Amino acid sequence: MHGNSVPEPGTDSRVPDSYVYVTEEGVTRHYSDGSVEALAWEDVVEVRVGGADDADVLIVLLDRDGEGCVVPRSATDATFLARLRYLPDFDLDRLSSAMETANSGYVVVWRSPEPPSPLPDLEYD
Template identity: 40%
Template structure:
């Protein structure tokens, strides 16, 4: 069974072939949006959540509920302007909308 599970701990996507993509919110290092030229009616917008280890999860816009979007918007420095730019585009593009600030040693 394929599908996306989003909760306060992690985001998990189970693909049709049984493979699982997952990233914990606490491990989130970067968020990108990928758009495809297939839109506007095909699945053409995807959120790519990348964890600190490089593993991540792809969330189709169709699976992004309001709680998920609110969680993304609460990330410090989340770039709403780039999200808007991504949503109106109709070309194959990548947008980095958030990146965890580098850890500063004291």
């Protein structure tokens, strides 16, 4: 998704609202106001789908702290979908169904099957 842009509804499509980039390391969304959302694939613990009747369907990737990256459906491509398949037991059919029936609420389509690992007890001298 190198350079795919998502125009804001009702605006000139030549002036993008944001850009979404997918790499082997993670997903980054750059907004026109200069803000950035980024999440490493290794930190993704939940994927949600939602949207509104008059807006693009959104795919939300979250980490353990609830921070994440929002990817509009219009910015998804084969690279993004292929990378989602690397998440343990990720079901692309479930994602597809959720995107087709998305409404103003959000539906969890994937959650990490592994519980958070506890931090090791470290002893210092």
